[in-house]
Amino acid sequence: xxxxxxxxxxxxxxxxxxxxxxxxxxxxxxxxxxxxxxxxxxxxxxxxxxxxxxxxxxxxxxxxxxxxxxxxxxxxxxxxxxxxxxxxxxxxxxxxxxxxxxxxxxxxxx
Amino acid sequence: xxxxxxxxxxxxxxxxxxxxxxxxxxxxxxxxxxxxxxxxxxxxxxxxxxxxxxxxxxxxxxxxxxxxxxxxxxxxxxxxxxxxxxxxxxxxxxxxxxxxxxxxxxxxxxxxx
Numbered sequence: 001x002x003x004x005x006x007x008x009x010x011x012x013x014x015x016x017x018x019x020x021x022x023x024x025x026x027x028x029x030x031x032x033x034x035x036x037x038x039x040x041x042x043x044x045x046x047x048x049x050x051x052x053x054x055x056x057x058x059x060x061x062x063x064x065x066x067x068x069x070x071x072x073x074x075x076x077x078x079x080x081x082x083x084x085x086x087x088x089x090x091x092x093x094x095x096x097x098x099x100x101x102x103x104x105x106x107x108x109x110x
Numbered sequence: 111x112x113x114x115x116x117x118x119x120x121x122x123x124x125x126x127x128x129x130x131x132x133x134x135x136x137x138x139x140x141x142x143x144x145x146x147x148x149x150x151x152x153x154x155x156x157x158x159x160x161x162x163x164x165x166x167x168x169x170x171x172x173x174x175x176x177x178x179x180x181x182x183x184x185x186x187x188x189x190x191x192x193x194x195x196x197x198x199x200x201x202x203x204x205x206x207x208x209x210x211x212x213x214x215x216x217x218x219x220x221x222x223x
Contacts, residue, residue, distance in 0.1 A: 096143075
């Protein structure tokens, strides 16, 4: 059975801190690792990683995939209160089915 | 609209009733997915439609759950004889093709009394 595990489950930081969110996966026919941010309702897409060792970056967020160790991290630098959300990691197969982790709840205090 | 649209946004019903949840994917997206998110849990895959291929129903939790996608666009998820454990947020997503990022709707919050 496919499995995705995220850690930590929750994290409380202050504005300006840097955080690292972890995601390990065991997915048959693995093709991609995706990160989503979920605030009130719909998860919004952040990154899709298919190649090992190549960092993807968007503003203060960055992510990298290690296909040998079956692991990905999401980094957020100079955190802001608007970064408070649930961050979801998902392993995707070659035909698109996603297996999600349980999410990391990030709280950023002013 | 430009995004995935789901209706209703909230649904409260009595145990034993049938419910229908609707999803309108992004125009031109060939793949459509249904997920369920229970309180404090990650997203649980339910069913996947890709073009005219037979859907992947491997995530449906029981035979009370079914879904169809008409004309390759709008999809309806039906839950028959609802039970209290069916209470959750039901999320729909679509993608251009099966291996592209999925974009989610706001979900339907289903509450079974």
